[in-house]
Amino acid sequence: MMRALASEDLYRVEKKDLFASGHRACGGCGQALAARLVADAAGENTIACLATGCLEIFSTPYPDPTWRIPFVHSLFENVAAVASGVEAAYRILKKGPVNIIAMAGDGGTADIGLQSLSGMLERGHNALYVCYDNEAYMNTGVQRSSFTPLGARTTTTPTGNTTRKKNLPQIAADHGIPYVATATPDDFRDLQRKVKTALAVEGPKYLHILAPCPLGWGHPGELTIQMCRLAKDTGLFPIFEIIGGQVTNVRKIPVKLPVEEYLKVQARFRHLFPKSGPAPEVAEIQEIANLNIERFNL
């Protein structure tokens, strides 16, 4: 069931700084930016449930946390369950309506937290789960996660990751939940529209946000927005919604770019470009992009 939202509300850009200044993220942090966009889109009547991770560490230090909406944090792998509990409490206490948003990084979502996420989605809690995907365990020093893309160098894949990224939006959608979407913080209007759309839908929702990490990806902080665009325009990070199981609102790539343009900017892929010419992984990464382009008709 979807609450009707006027389109001017849906497309209005929100800037309320409910995720305020003073957090300890690195300069140019994509996750900090995305978190603020999410919080502001959700608005004051929101409870954030945080998984342990970069976002939580840099935004909840005692005594000066950065959030201006109530938040609860307990552990790394349980945020979806905590959100389930908060939602259940609000339901039984009749304190709502309130927006409940669980937030975690890719490790807390796709690896250690996948079980509790699956539980939350399967049980049908009225909560939004936001995954800030920075493609590795950044908080602990850039170790590989199941979202680490092929070829990427991390401290635990020093010669480059050999596996492909887990397709979590599809896994989430296969729970039969009403709304799944992907977004990037460069297109804040789209991102905030998706947060608002998701929150207007009754039931569990999953929003997957690419959050470039200057430290882990090895790009200058000033290029964070550009990294989002390159990820989209190469086809490596498709932007779409899955509503009622149907892929829809796919963002068409205006001018398709070869994956090299994205890879070459980042230190984590630098080893793929020795003087002798690109490593075979580059072609394989291009193949992944091509598959996305074909699958989503990007």
Next chain:
Amino acid sequence: MDKLPLGLVQDLYQVVPYKTGSWRTMMPVNLMQIPPCTHSCPIHNDIRGFLRVLAEKQDYEEAWHILTRTNPLPATCGRVCPHPCEGGCNRRDFDYPLAINCAERAVGDFGLEKHLEHRKLIAKRKERVAVVGSGPAGLSCAFHLAKRGFQVKIFEAKSEPGGMMRYGIPAYRLPKEVMNREIEAILRLGIELECNAKVGVNIPMDQLTQFYDAVFLGLGAQLGVPINVPGQDASNVYTGVDFLAAVNRGKPVEVGKDVVVIGGGNTAMDSARVAKRLGANVCVVYRRTRVEMPAITAEIDEALEERIMFRYHTNPVKILTEGGRVVGLWCVQMELKEPDASGRARPVPIPGSESVIPADTVIMATGQAVDYDGIELQKIDNQWISANDLQMTSLHKVFAGGDAVTGLETVSMAIGQGMRAAGAIEDFIEGHVESRMAPPPVIYSKDLNMYYYHKGKRFQKEALPVHLRLKGFSEIYPAFDPQEIAREAERCFSCGLCFNCGNCYMYCPDNAVKPSVAGSTYEFDADFCKGCGLCAKECPCHYIQMTLEK
């Protein structure tokens, strides 16, 4: 439990934010920079500024005031300026340059229509300045001085003000009404105008330098210089200047059936097109090709549209006369050899290629010179007034500008020189030592973040159909739709000036970019800015730049 448990719970309204600004090594700043349009404009008009108010609020009045801060003749320039600004426009690297010239005309026309008045910056002061010549240079200098409170008197040799704008430019390009009203608005700043007063002849120069605190010479180059060919004394041989002046004065000029115009400059184009409007078949004879013609490209195009013949590689040898009247022009074909000193290909006659072009009138638009009658000062090549970059001549307290200094140039160049001279005169009178700052750097398209701009069509002005144009001297470009001009203004990149896109505000991961108190732009919060540079990178117009922290 009234008190919050230590370390476990925090009241989020009581948080004293941790200041992350100390992490920073770089700091974003808003840097004043010059857009290439302004840089290319001889008057340094604030083009970005006036386009901005058109785009944002269609405020033609404010646009007029912005434009007339520098240029007192926007309606005029909007018609006759070859708009080097558009050549500089960074959009040229993206799609098409902005139609700045059309916007300027629309704004200028609005000012005329609404009888907008120039604003004086400083109340009257006692110093007096004499301006010699009321062409664009003189008017501009007088305008800028009068705005700054000086008592200005213009001495004009002819019976009416305007110089070449009045006597040189035909009405189909610049209706007299437009120019008259712009001049009137300038004079309403309290400028005294004395016509039929030729300095050096009616009034000695000494008298001016004695009675005035400074003198500006905007003499122009009003003397037509014929080429030396046999038959040039025939009664229906004119210089371009004289021909245009006669027509512009409203004198009946009989040109006959065939007119030959010699030359490839703007005066030649004007002469040819005027002659065409007088009913003649017109042929322009030029030694080189179209590429080398000094005339404004659009003028050549329009002349071609108006079915004026062009004979390139053609050089007059002599004018054939019968009974003291021209009957034809004896020409020889030229071929182009290695470039001469001017950089243009050197034309050399081809032996045996002579031919005759029938002509009832010959107009020689082959050069112009300054009338120095009674004025002695240092010159360059014995031709143009020698003036330094402050427009100072060799004579004490005498400044100069316009064609007499630059050689044949545009109205806007003359306005720019008049403006600069006014500034120099003010400094001179106030006894300021030269203290000009180096001009800010110019922004080029490589500095812009093109992601944020969208390709679009350029505004196209529509000319009258040729058959209507040739019926008389009515203006060939009818008025523009102000709405369309405002839409065109929206295409402006706003190079180097915040246009409130909000990228810095939305993209700062630290919320360290805040709307400024004035609300027109954004400020950086040094308490929280980590100096990541995202705002600068995503600023479309290069208004934000990163600087090293001290």
Next chain:
Amino acid sequence: MLKQLEGSQAVAEVVAMCRPQVISAYPITPQTHIVEELAKLVGEGRLEAEYINVESEFSAASVVLGASAAGARAYTASTSQGLLLMTEVLYCIAGMRLPIVLTCANRAISAPLNIWNDHQDSMTVRDAGWIQLHAEDNQEAADLHMQAFKIAEQTSLPVMVCMDGFILTHAFEPVDLPEQKQVDDFLPPFNPPNALDPRAPKGIGLYADPRFYMETRYILHRALEKSKSTIQQVSAGFARDFGRDSGGLIKTYKLEGADLAIVTMGSVVGSVKDLIDRLEEEGKRVGLLQICSYRPFPRQEVYKALKEHTNIVVLEKSISLGRGGILGSDVRWSFPRAEKKGRLISSYVAGLGGRNISLEDLRAMVARVEKEPVELEFLGLRKEIIAERDL
């Protein structure tokens, strides 16, 4: 009203009367009958609560964590492996000072897999910052849940009610169930001051660096120490309101003047009391000290009760492998180091993995410690099946 009920059902009935608002659990033997009964009560509309079926004990604990942080009275139950899977969350719940009540249907821990009773599971999380109350019988198990919610909400500490798996959970005994009104009078509605609320936003569960962390742990420790008086007050209040004793820190049986003091907790208390009565008939003076509140550990009360005793044996269903009896250590530690007086404290580990503790076993224990103190002994150990090569 006295009813013949299975222990699990009695506990479920009383928990329901405590009006928990969010219940979340994951099935594990022998806890299942409790949560099945609660699910039934919710399903039938007799209990207005959210019953959240989760995919693991980890999530069950996390759901009640979230619910409690959001201001709901929250309840869960588990045992054994489930409790161990919850461990990380249990520490977090206590650290966050969330007044959650958990029933631990005490059971042995793998490996080898074993579903029967001992106390190893709850012992394993004894340092998590939870209050741990041990029930002697089904009546006390039921009563302790009423007290548990009250203690938890007064102290902002989570409470674990431990009842022996199968021995209590699956045993039918007559239980005096209270009326709903009695429970409502005893237990006021839950109204936490720091719940998640967008109208007064607070952050719960922050990150504390070395400048703050140690203080939070010190405060938590002090809170547990202080909760002893709350436990006693609530127990006394319960006795006043319901007319029977249950809970509190310790209980004694024929302890004063006894030559031998047996210290133990849980359902074995019944057998020990039986033994004491029989030995009394035989002319032996043996007394009992029953630990009701294992955490906080009632050190002073234990000392006071036992300071005149020179022969003490601690009987427990748990072991710190490589060290010995856990409760035994706690009891030994209850006496000031300086006070020697030739006191003998023996330690017995018994009933692991559901091994029956027979009267004969207990008699043998008494006979043994009457002669000499025992460092550590496994009661009822079948030495005959252990080969030399196993050791």
